[in-house]
Amino acid sequence: MINCSSDIKMIWNEKIECASREEMRALQSERLVETVQRVYHSIPGYRRKMQEVGLVPADIRSIDDLSKLPFTTKTDLRDNYPFGMFTVPMSEIVRVHASSGTTGKPTVVGYTRKDLNMWAEVVTRSLVMAGAHRNDIVQVAYGYGLFTGGLGIHYGTENLGATVIPISGGNTEKQIRLMQDFGTTVITCTPSYALYLAEVMQEMGIRPEELKLRVGIFGAEPWSENMRREIESKLRLKAIDIYGLSEVIGPGVSCECQFQAGMHINEDHFVPEIIDPQTLQPVAPGERGELVFTTVTKEGIPLLRYRTRDLTRLIYDRCECGRTLVRMEKCTGRSDDMLIIRGVNVFPSQIESVLLEMSETEPHYLLIVDREGNLDTLKLMVEVQGQFFSDEIRELQALRMKITHKIESTLGISVDVKLVEPKTIERTAGKAKRVIDNRKL
Amino acid sequence: MAYQVSIFLENKIGRLERVTSVLKENRINIQNMSLIHTANGWGILNLLVSCPERACAKLCEAGMSASLRKIVALEMQDVPGGLDGLLTKIASAGVNFTNAYGRVVEPGQKAFFFIDADQIEDINEKLQAVGLTPVNDDLIYGV
Known part of the structure; x- marks a missing residue:
């Protein structure tokens, strides 16, 4: 276990991130029961789905009852476009984000003030997992806007107390100049853009040794171990994988730690399951299948058993970093045709x-x-x-x-x-x- | 009214040959051809053939995208300045065309000049008003 003394934290929220399995399950159970009560009484769609399978909120007593609940899919969000799945009045929603949908209609998600605080917390945990601390200068090269990437990482970085460079995506030469001039230590963008940065850097005659980059936090698209090695050698930094999807919250659902051995899921907020995408039944522990999330603290748009369509497996073994948060492997594909x-x-x-x-x-x-x-x-x-x-x-x-x-x-x-x-x-x-x-x- | 056959072709080995093999099979003779290529890897092949309706139908049957397009042929002298003289008259008729091509009929004596007439209203009347008579279809198709 790495201890966190002094000013620089190695684990942001040790009480949660290093909780025992029993403690975590108790917390998840308590929050799940509350979430189910809330959505049952405020979202007709959820109530109908539960009634169809003969469930009342009182049937959900602990996290063990999770698999009794009906699934939620992207189609549910689309059918209720734009705000039909929000459980709070619009006056409580302080921000919306959106991602592309299947028919041109985007998938819209809404956040309450509390949701944004929770999001900042999980992103901060992720940044710390990646090895960032309050003295870092973090260049956020994810797009700012309806896409969750930019603003998600932004507020997590501020919450950490590090310095944000909110440059957003594109403008590659300027990105590199600012890295030089401002002494950027952490870069966050898509992995393919990281490789493009390395390429342009070379064209500009700038060697990575001249920069202060130490950590790269890359996500929003699938990438391989080969790509990781390439990025690490070309940019001379530690390349960390971060995972998220706007329906669940955005980036910060899970993130790798220094040991780069799977992404720790912030499971006190997002409870993961793995199901067989054909039978829709939970798979045996450690087996590969489709990742499903239930949000247990979200207010704006809580999701019961949301099918991500991402294929992966869960690792419950204790991680060398000391965190007990369950890890998910890099996603190996999709159970639908999304690219x-x-x-x-x-x-x-x-x-x-x-x-x-x-x-x-x-x-x-x-x-x-x-x-x-x-x-x-x-x-x-x-x-x-x-x-x-x-x-x-x-x-x-x-x-x-x-x-x-x-x-x-x-x-x-x-x-x-x-x-x-x-x-x-x-x-x-x-x-x-x-x-x-x-x-x- | 005479027609040419226009065919969409990708710029790939063997694609033009797919067209000529269909024509050969159906014993259709080519009088004139022009192939226009674009920077996007495809082009349009314009063919003047002995029986354009049948050629077009056979090419479509063979799975190609082909269509018929109205053309007008004008006779001119095959001498220096021959085309210039013809174009002066066409211009005075107020006829503006996009695609055109020519064919020598009797070397040193006679040539045909073909213009795209698909978008031009009353082209025959306009040409006749300046003393130009479109060539008879049979002569164009060479039958």
Whole structure:
């Protein structure tokens, strides 16, 4: 166990992060019972779902009863767009964030003052897990805005007492100049952007040794151990994986510690389960499956058994860092067809609906995701036929631009649209293959 | 009114040959062709053939994106300044065209100049008003 004396904390909230399993379960039980009471009486959707399986709030007496509860999915959030899942009046909601949804409608989440304080707390814990302390200068290169990345890390950093550089995403040369001039010690961004920073740094003739970077906290997209080694050697820092999703809170749901052996889940707020995505039954302890979260302290938009669609496993062994918080492995995939491209959630159905809007016939298309020079690229191949065919070059070019703009404004990421001849996109007997992901993660 | 066949083609090995093999199979003769390439990896092939309706149908059957497009052919002298003289008249008729191409019919004597007529209203009337008579369809198709 690493002890926390003096000014610099090695563990932010030792009482919680190092609690015994019994203590944690007691806390989770108490909070779950309270959450179920609250949502049952304030959200008709939850009440109906519980009634459908014959449950009343009194049936949930401890964390052992968690698996009796019905699931919540992204569809529930979408069907109740924008504020239907909020359990408090709008006057209590002090901020909203949103992420992309499956049909162009974003998934909206609302935070009360207390939620924001809780979020700052879990992000602060995460920063400390990553090895940051109050003397650090933290450059937040996640996007600020509806995306939870920027503001989430921002308030956690202030709560820690470290210095925030709220630069947001992009503007790569300026990012590097500020690292030099301000002496940035901690950088937070997506892992692919970290590699891009390293590349631009090299082009600018700046060696990482000239900088003071010590820790990188990277998340919002899947990355591999190989990528970690590459980032660590190119930027000369310790690369830490952070996990989160806006529905649950944002970044800070879980984070790696110095031992980089799985991400510690802030399970006093977000209770994890692993289920088999087919049978929907909990898997045996330690087995791989779909990650499900129940929020037990959130006020704005509490979620019962929210299916993340991320595939992983839980590790209950004690960690070398001394924390007892359960760890989750890096996510190895998804139980749906969502892609994460440059940190943005992309569903193939979003592309399909854009194409369908422009054509009466079913479009034949193929998405190709690649990683070129450390950045994800999205290529869309569309067969030129029916409404998508013209014998005039300028009309075809205008069509290509129209598809490009529509998709870019729907997804918020750039796309290279390629027009191809009819019947050149492979048809398979069953479901058409719509996505080729060439990224080696 | 005469027609050309326009086909969407990707710039890849063997793609043009897919078109010519369909024409060969159906014994369709090519009178003229032009291939326009774009920077985006595809282009449009314009074909003047002996029977454009049948050619277009056969190419579509073979799974290609093809369509018919109205054209007008004008006769000119195959001598220096021949095209210049013709264009002066076309301009005086107030006809503005986008795509065009030519073909020598009798070397040193006669050539045809083809212009894209799809977007131009009353093109025949306009040309006739300045003394230009579009070439008969049979002569264009070479049948």
